[in-house]
Amino acid sequence: MTSTSKPESLEKKEQVHRVLIGKKQILVTEEEPLLVQLERAGIHVEYQCREGYCSSCSIKLLWGNVCYPFEPLAWVQSGYLLACCAIVKSDIEIAFFD
Amino acid sequence: MSYSTFNRKKFDSMKEPMFFGENVNVARYDQQKHPIFEKLIEKQLSFFWRPEEVDLSNDRKDFQKLEEHEKHIFLSNLKYQTLLDSVQGRSPNVALLPIVSLPELETWIETWSFSETIHSRSYTHIIRNIVNDPTLIFDDIVTNEEITKRADSVSKYYDNLIEMVNLYNTMGFGTFNIPGKGDIEITMPKLKKALYLTVASVNVLEAVRFYVSFACSFGFAERTLMEGNAKIIKLIARDEALHLTGTQHMMNLMASGKDDPEMAIIAEECKDDVRDIFIEAAEQEKEWATYLFKDGSMIGLNAQILGQYVEYITNVRMQAVGLDTYFETKHNPIPWINAWLVSDNVQVAPQEAEISSYLVGQTDNSLDDSDFDDFDL
Numbered sequence: 001m002t003s004t005s006k007p008e009s010l011e012k013k014e015q016v017h018r019v020l021i022g023k024k025q026i027l028v029t030e031e032e033p034l035l036v037q038l039e040r041a042g043i044h045v046e047y048q049c050r051e052g053y054c055s056s057c058s059i060k061l062l063w064g065n066v067c068y069p070f071e072p073l074a075w076v077q078s079g080y081l082l083a084c085c086a087i088v089k090s091d092i093e094i095a096f097f098d
Numbered sequence: 099m100s101y102s103t104f105n106r107k108k109f110d111s112m113k114e115p116m117f118f119g120e121n122v123n124v125a126r127y128d129q130q131k132h133p134i135f136e137k138l139i140e141k142q143l144s145f146f147w148r149p150e151e152v153d154l155s156n157d158r159k160d161f162q163k164l165e166e167h168e169k170h171i172f173l174s175n176l177k178y179q180t181l182l183d184s185v186q187g188r189s190p191n192v193a194l195l196p197i198v199s200l201p202e203l204e205t206w207i208e209t210w211s212f213s214e215t216i217h218s219r220s221y222t223h224i225i226r227n228i229v230n231d232p233t234l235i236f237d238d239i240v241t242n243e244e245i246t247k248r249a250d251s252v253s254k255y256y257d258n259l260i261e262m263v264n265l266y267n268t269m270g271f272g273t274f275n276i277p278g279k280g281d282i283e284i285t286m287p288k289l290k291k292a293l294y295l296t297v298a299s300v301n302v303l304e305a306v307r308f309y310v311s312f313a314c315s316f317g318f319a320e321r322t323l324m325e326g327n328a329k330i331i332k333l334i335a336r337d338e339a340l341h342l343t344g345t346q347h348m349m350n351l352m353a354s355g356k357d358d359p360e361m362a363i364i365a366e367e368c369k370d371d372v373r374d375i376f377i378e379a380a381e382q383e384k385e386w387a388t389y390l391f392k393d394g395s396m397i398g399l400n401a402q403i404l405g406q407y408v409e410y411i412t413n414v415r416m417q418a419v420g421l422d423t424y425f426e427t428k429h430n431p432i433p434w435i436n437a438w439l440v441s442d443n444v445q446v447a448p449q450e451a452e453i454s455s456y457l458v459g460q461t462d463n464s465l466d467d468s469d470f471d472d473f474d475l
Contacts, residue, residue, distance in 0.1 A: 044433060046414070046430060046436060047436055047439075047440065048335070048436065048439040048440060049336070049339055049440070050440060050441070053339060053343050054339035054340070054342075054343065055343060055418055056339075056439075058418060073134065073138060073141060075343065075346050075350050075418070077418070077420065096428070097413065097417075097423060097428040
């Protein structure tokens with residue numbers, strides 16, 4: 001019984017998704033919000049508050065799913081995500097200005 | 099219909115629209131039609147700060163060492179910020195409180211406006227610290243043509259709405275002849291249009307105009323000059339980010355029709371007007387940049403770079419309220435501004451270093467005598 005639960009939690013922790021940005025692709029986990037992971041990959045994203053109330057880091061979400069552990073104060077338009085607090089839940093494609 | 103400070107009617111405030119419904123009577127927050135405004139109030143309260151907390155003694159020395167054209171940039175920018183917050187410290191109250199219909203939104207408007215008065219107080223704090231005679235600076239705000247041009251464009255939508263609401267409250271609907279102004283027609287769609295355009299112009303003020311002025315303040319701090327001033331502007335920028343979220347919510351709620359179906363029609367009709375407000379403000383800000391740097395630029399910032407930032411930030415803000423972007427500039431020409439704008443390193447007391455919005459007095463009231471059972475004296 002204990003042997004089945006262990007790999008499951010391990011798998012959950014290492015859940016990795018692809019993020020497509022134009023021709024670039026980076027891998028992200030569900031451990032942290034998208035913004036810090038984009039920054040670590042050297043992708044410059046606008047930010048201000050980094051806690052979901054200023055909407056500076058709003059990015060177009062072309063397809064895929066994200067979720068928010070806390071509902072952000074900023075208005076999140078449909079088809080957009082707030083990078084500072086969004087947790088990526090599937091492979092996604094994002095775009096800055098079109 | 100005239101305004102009442104305590105509406106005697108019994109009605110369900112959960113069914114009222116944000117504006118132009120019943121006047122608010124009981125200030126109750128246990129139920130909210132739009133909980134976002136209650137959350138904004140809480141956040142704003144957690145941001146409370148006072149300008150005197152920031153020491154500006156080094157700024158005085160820095161200011162005296164600035165070159166003449168840099169003093170012009172610094173002071174003009176400060177005058178402009180003073181103008182913007184003079185308007186914002188009163189206008190949401192004067193224009194919006196008589197027509198608001200939700201208690202949580204009414205209190206958000208008051209909280210929002212109050213925080214703008216702290217900004218105004220901080221400009222006085224700054225000016226008093228860097229010059230011997232603040233009167234010279236303050237007087238110039240009402241006489242300097244470059245500043246007064248801006249005053250006209252930031253106050254005209256407010257003033258128009260206030261005038262129409264005054265007429266509506268005293269006379270009701272109809273066409274009224276106002277000496278010197280001609281006939282003014284008051285209908286509900288016209289009132290709502292005036293409101294929508296006012297909220298849009300406030301959003302432009304907070305989301306575009308303020309940010310252009312922040313860029314200048316932080317431009318000095320990038321060169322390790324006027325750093326006390328930058329600390330204050332950082333606190334102001336944190337508040338403004340919240341305020342612009344408030345106006346974006348108002349605009350998007352209106353446009354969605356979820357709050358008031360008639361407002362959605364008006365928002366749709368006003369799309370081009372709102373677009374024009376954004377573009378006009380951006381052009382004015384670019385003109386302003388030329389005026390700021392007329393006698394010379396400073397390291398890292400000149401009229402051209404600031405102009406590109408105006409275009410960039412206008413695009414970002416237009417997109418945030420569902421408009422197509424207008425300008426070519428798609429990248430931030432001054433990416434260093436983010437490090438100054440970021441709120442999570444606003445200086446805080448050591449015990450609250452983890453979070454900028456520290457809540458005071460968070461005690462655990464659920465303690466029971468049994469919790470002390472393992473205590474030995």
